Every structure is written in structure tokens, then in C-alpha cells.
């Protein structure tokens with residue numbers, strides 16, 4: 001039976017209506033695909049708490065995690081992912097790619113031009129549909 005992993009991912013927007021996108025490096029699982037940065041939820045952790053920790057560890061900046069935008073269960077060849085994409089706000093610092101090969105701020109309307117990890121596509125569509133408040 002395939003293992004299911006619970007992953008939280010941050011949809012961080014800047015003041016120019018651009019979204020932070022991260023390119024998985026060639027030596028990561030699901031290599032060379034774009035994702036919303038984040039990682040696995042540890043046992044006993046709240047979703048928002050897990051996301052804030054992962055971003056601090058991976059991007060060396062502080063975010064505040066808000067509401068869930070999309071939840072998607074996707075079956076990869078070797079595991080099943082329960083991906084929870086969460087709206088988040090940059091509180092301090094500048095995101096730095098410590099594990100990813102690249103970070104970019106992408107205008108919301110252009111998100112679909114990137115090659116996303118397959119599990120992310122429903123979240124990407126939802127993010128593109130959201131209009132600026």
C-alpha cells in the first residue's frame with residue numbers, strides 16, 4: 001500500500017499581486033517542477049504552525065499562515081500526497097532558496113505558464129481565479 005503524506009504549501013502574495021513560486025531542484029523528489037514552498041506536517045502539529053516552521057527552515061523568512069485555499073489528494077507513482085495550500089503573508093525577511101534551485105515572484109495570471117508538480121494544479125487554478133481584494 002502506498003504511503004500518504006500530508007504536506008502544507010504556502011501561497012505567498014506580494015503587494016504587486018505576484019505569487020512566490022519555488023522550483024524543486026534536480027536532486028529532490030519530483031525534480032525540476034514548480035511548487036508552492038512548504039513541507040510535511042509533523043505529528044501533533046497544526047497546519048498553520050507546520051507551514052510557518054517549514055518556511056522559516058527552507059526560505060529563512062517569517063510568514064503568517066492564514067486560510068486554506070485548496071486541498072487536494074493526488075496519487076504519485078510511489079506515494080499519495082494530501083496537499084493543503086494555504087494563503088500566507090510575508091512578515092519579515094526575504095525568501096532565500098536554500099533547497100530549491102530557484103524562487104520567483106510570478107504575476108498571478110501567468111502562473112499556468114510554469115510546469116507545476118501535478119498535485120499543485122487544482123491549487124494553481126484556484127489561485128488564478130482569486131481576484132485581488
Ligand SMILES: Nc1nc2c([nH]c(=O)n2[C@H]2C[C@H](O)[C@@H](COP(=O)(O)OP(=O)(O)OP(=O)(O)O)O2)c(=O)[nH]1
Nearest residue numbers: 007009029030035036037038039040081117119120
Ligand atoms: N512543499 C511542497 N511539496 C510538494 C508540493 N507539491 C507536491 O507534490 N509536493 C511533494 C514533493 C515532496 O515529495 C513532498 C513534500 O516534501 P518536502 O521535501 O517539501 O517536505 P519536507 O521538507 O518536510 O521533507 P523532508 O526533507 O523532511 O523529507 O510533497 C508543493 O506544492 N509543496
